[in-house]
Amino acid sequence: MTEPVISLRGVRAELGSRTVLRGIDLTVNRGEVVALLGANGSGKSTAVRTVIGQVPVTDGEIELFGTPRRRFREWRRLGYVPQRTTAAGGVPATVTEVVASGRLSRARLGILRRADHEAIRRAIDLVGLADRAKDSVNALSGGQHQRVLIARALASEPELLIMDEPMAGVDLASQEVLARTLRGEVARGTTVLLVLHELGPLEPLIDRAVVLRDGCVLHDGPPPKAVGQHALPGHDHVHPHAAPGTEPVRTGLLS
Amino acid sequence: MDLLNYAFMQRALLAAVLVGITAPAIGVYLVQRRQALMGDGIGHVAMTGVGLGFLLSWSPVWMATLVSVLGAVLMELIRWYGRTRGDIALAMLFYGGMAGGVMLINLAPGGTNANLMSFLFGSLSTVSQEDITAICVLAAFVIVMTLALRRQLFAVSQDEEFARVTGLPVRALNLLTAVTAAVTVTVAMRVVGLLLVSALMVVPVAAAQQLTRSFAATFALAVALGVTVTIGGTITSYYQDVPPGATIVLLAIAAFMLLTALATPLARRRAKAAVTAAADPAECVIPGAAEAAGAGVARDTVPASRGSAEGSAG
Numbered sequence: 280m281t282e283p284v285i286s287l288r289g290v291r292a293e294l295g296s297r298t299v300l301r302g303i304d305l306t307v308n309r310g311e312v313v314a315l316l317g318a319n320g321s322g323k324s325t326a327v328r329t330v331i332g333q334v335p336v337t338d339g340e341i342e343l344f345g346t347p348r349r350r351f352r353e354w355r356r357l358g359y360v361p362q363r364t365t366a367a368g369g370v371p372a373t374v375t376e377v378v379a380s381g382r383l384s385r386a387r388l389g390i391l392r393r394a395d396h397e398a399i400r401r402a403i404d405l406v407g408l409a410d411r412a413k414d415s416v417n418a419l420s421g422g423q424h425q426r427v428l429i430a431r432a433l434a435s436e437p438e439l440l441i442m443d444e445p446m447a448g449v450d451l452a453s454q455e456v457l458a459r460t461l462r463g464e465v466a467r468g469t470t471v472l473l474v475l476h477e478l479g480p481l482e483p484l485i486d487r488a489v490v491l492r493d494g495c496v497l498h499d500g501p502p503p504k505a506v507g508q509h510a511l512p513g514h515d516h517v518h519p520h521a522a523p524g525t526e527p528v529r530t531g532l533l534s
Numbered sequence: 535m536d537l538l539n540y541a542f543m544q545r546a547l548l549a550a551v552l553v554g555i556t557a558p559a560i561g562v563y564l565v566q567r568r569q570a571l572m573g574d575g576i577g578h579v580a581m582t583g584v585g586l587g588f589l590l591s592w593s594p595v596w597m598a599t600l601v602s603v604l605g606a607v608l609m610e611l612i613r614w615y616g617r618t619r620g621d622i623a624l625a626m627l628f629y630g631g632m633a634g635g636v637m638l639i640n641l642a643p644g645g646t647n648a649n650l651m652s653f654l655f656g657s658l659s660t661v662s663q664e665d666i667t668a669i670c671v672l673a674a675f676v677i678v679m680t681l682a683l684r685r686q687l688f689a690v691s692q693d694e695e696f697a698r699v700t701g702l703p704v705r706a707l708n709l710l711t712a713v714t715a716a717v718t719v720t721v722a723m724r725v726v727g728l729l730l731v732s733a734l735m736v737v738p739v740a741a742a743q744q745l746t747r748s749f750a751a752t753f754a755l756a757v758a759l760g761v762t763v764t765i766g767g768t769i770t771s772y773y774q775d776v777p778p779g780a781t782i783v784l785l786a787i788a789a790f791m792l793l794t795a796l797a798t799p800l801a802r803r804r805a806k807a808a809v810t811a812a813a814d815p816a817e818c819v820i821p822g823a824a825e826a827a828g829a830g831v832a833r834d835t836v837p838a839s840r841g842s843a844e845g846s847a848g
Contacts, residue, residue, distance in 0.1 A: 331699050354701030361695050368692040370566040370739065372749040380689035384700040389685040415747035431696070 282309045283342070284439050284470045285330055290339035292322075292329050299325045301494040302339065307439075312471040312484050314502065317491035323474045324362060326491065327441055330472070331359055344439075355384040358432030362443035362474070366427040371415045374427055378403055381434035402433040405463065407456045422453025429460060439470045446479055454480050478502055537772050545666045546658040546725065546768055546778075552673035553722040553734065554764035558742075558756035559680040560718045561735030563711055566691040566749075572609070572712070573732035576719045578628040579605030580728050581635025583720075584653045588642035594653065595668045599720040605631060606712035614705070656727035656779030658771060665724055672721045679714045687711060688749060725764065727779040733786060734760060741790035744797035759789055 285307040292300040299322045307313045315323045328334040330341060332348060341348040344356060358381070366377050381402070382395050391399075403412050406426035411419065416427055425445060432440060440461075446454055458480045465471060465484055478485060482502060490498035537543045557573075564572050583601030587594030605627060612623045639650050652660050661669075680687070690697045690707045698704045715735070722731040742755035767782030774781075 333695060333698070352701065354699060357699065359696060359699040361693070363693075366693075368566045369568045369570070370562055370749055370752050371743050371747050372566075372688075372692065373747060376688065376749050377692065380685065380692060380697070381700065383685060383689055383697075383702060386685075389683065391685070413747070418747075435700070 282345075283307065284309050284311075284344055285472060286340075286342040287326070287330070288340045290326070290329055290341060291337045292325055292334050293337055294325065294334065299334075299494050300329065303491070303494070303496055305489055305496070305499075307470060307472050309438075309470055310468050312465055312486045313473070314478060314481070314485045314488045315472065315474045315491065316477070316488055316503075317497075321491040322494040323491050324443055325494075327443055327472065327474055331357070331441060355435045356438045358435055358437030358440045360425075360428050360432045360440070360442040360445055362447065363428060364421060364424065364448055366416045366419075366424045366431075371417055373413050374403060374408055374416055374419075374430075375399060375412045377416055377427055378430045378434050381431035384435045398436060399434050402430040405433055405460050406430045407460075420450065420453075421448050422450040425449050426453055426456060426460075429457060433460075433464070437469065439472070440464060441472045443474045444476060445473065446481070447476065458484070537769065542659055542661065543772060545661045545663065546772075547765065549661050549666060549669050549721075549725045550764040550768040550778075550782075551761055552669055553725050554761035555757055556673050556676040556680075556718045556721050557726075557731065557734035558738040558760040559753070560676060560711070560714050562739045562749075562753050562756055563680070563687050563691045564715060564735060565739045566688070567694075567711075570736045571732060573715055573719060573735040574729075575609065575624060575628045576602050576606055576712075576716045577723075577728040577731050579631035580716075580719050580723065581650070581653070582631045582638065583635075584650065584723075584728075585635040585638025585642070588649060589638050593664060593668065595665050595720055595723065598653075598723060599668075599672065599717060601631075602716040602719050603713050606716035607709060610709050610712045613708075652727075653723055654727050654729050655777050656723075656725050656730065656782075658725070658768065658778050661724045669721050669724065672717045676714055676718050676721065679710065683707070683710070684753075725768070725778055726782050730779040730783050733783040734764070737783070737786040737790055738763070741786070741793045744790070744793040745800065759786070763789060 283306050285305065287303055287305040290300055290303045290305075291298065303322075303326055305313075305315075305326065315326060317323045325334055329336050330343070330348070343351045344353065346353075379391060379395075379399050382391060382399055383389055385398075386392070386395055400409075400412070403409055406429055408423065408426055408430065411423070416424065419427065425448075429442070429445060432442070445457055449457065461471065461481065461484060471484075473481065473485075475481065478488070485502050487500065488498065488502040489496060490503065538547075561570075561573065564570055580598040580602035582605075583598035584594045586592075586601065587597035590597070608627060609624060612627070636650065640646070651657075686697075686702055686707055687710075689700065689702060690704055691711070694704055694708075697707075718735065719728065719731050722734060726734055738756040738759040739752065741759055742752045746752040746755055763782050763785040767785050768778055770776065770785075771778035771781045
């Protein structure tokens with residue numbers, strides 16, 4: 280239980296010239312479900328993006344499964360759900376095709392065998408999209424897009440799930456499916472690190488909450504109780520957003 | 535088919551088929567990563583290669599391959615490092631490449647801009663035996679890359695950040711895409727010309743996706759359309775004595791319009807089926823006040839077309 284799966288020690292990170300993380304300590308042990316909470320701009324997305332190597336670290340140490348992140352190569356042990364509002368690209372793709380790319384971390388040379396196809400089917404089934412497997416993701420709703428992204432992360436049968444705001448902009452029906460999927464994963468012993476705006480329907484699953492403010496850890500312990508309007512049943516924040524500076528500059532021609 | 539009696543037409547048709555396969559095959563990944571105009575940029579850069587070929591009396595096709603591959607690698611490097619003024623740097627690269635080509639060809643002994651014209655807009659009679667060898671070798675490279683690495687290229691083009699977390703060598707795959715696109719430009723140069731090559735990478739893909747739902751089907755249909763319009767355009771160009779590049783591109787656009795017209799009723803039927811099948815309404819619905827009272831905030835169901843906002847940004 281005390282084996283750390285993710286370990287951050289004194290992590291500092293900058294986006295452009297702005298310091299976003301000012302020395303963060305965060306440990307996620309095997310089998311734990313940890314929520315990373317905080318206001319917009321508190322650095323919670325940046326924190327998970329340092330873990331997966333998307334944001335360079337200016338100081339501090341990160342370990343994944345006991346290996347320094349720089350030398351970590353076992354990506355198949357990790358499933359990642361990026362903060363997105365869409366799973367679609369510039370060309371139509373079916374749910375199965377998108378989810379299949381999550382299996383590549385286990386497929387040698389990109390060749391999918393029968394076991395791989397079964398794992399992809401299972402992942403689609405888990406998020407309740409089996410009947411849409413052959414449909415284009417362009418035809419799906421926002422919540423279903425998010426379910427596709429989660430199925431893609433589950434396709435590699437990971438031991439660790441990292442999810443960046445999986446509930447942002449998701450309709451109630453999909454929220455329930457996501458909560459159920461996550462419950463199943465946690466029951467199987469999967470370790471989960473979630474970035475959340477608020478605890479919401481996932482609250483019963485969460486073992487520990489880490490609250491960030493201004494790039495520092497403000498609270499690390501049992502999940503805080505929601506207060507005020509946030510505590511009302513059915514309250515739901517729907518404001519998809521991207522932290523300033525995380526979007527690449529799009530030139531139009533070569534974005 | 536008397537046109538097959540001429541050796542130059544045999545070469546032109548072979549080149550046309552290879553262009554019809556390779557341009558949409560790499561184009562589908564460029565469209566997927568929303569870099570539809572990358573081929574156009576590489577085409578401009580390749581002009582310097584053609585000019586150098588004339589100046590040094592080397593094969594313009596191989597020189598153009600060399601220069602456009604270098605240009606494509608440079609473009610990828612600009613994309614990695616030049617965050618702020620990337621578009622300006624690319625403009626310099628594109629127009630520098632074009633100006634360089636015009637200048638070099640004028641400096642070449644006996645070179646005039648008339649030589650350049652056949653490279654800019656394509657020409658059937660000038661596809662030499664030497665060219666066709668180069669085109670076959672280069673096309674083989676493009677076909678092998680786009681098929682053998684289709685899952686990796688799909689993953690990287692769909693979601694670069696996620697691809698990196700699955701452990702794929704994202705930078706190497708991006709470079710490979712750029713290099714393959716550059717090679718395709720030189721494959722297509724003799725038949726459709728440098729200024730029109732990008733159309734053949736993009737238009738068949740755009741036409742195919744009017745009808746398709748999956749990436750695999752889009753790929754296959756785009757290649758089929760590509761081969762159809764290049765062969766059709768080459769034959770038309772032979773009988774009517776019109777420029778092949780322009781004919782091929784106009785045929786591709788006609789195919790796009792035809793498929794779009796066919797697809798509109800199909801899309802409507804699919805949308806209707808999706809609405810009845812899915813629990814989610816396809817349009818904004820503001821639930822009754824009774825339901826919203828507890829929340830204090832009216833909830834809007836996100837419309838099914840929300841993905842398009844991000845799409846248009848690229």
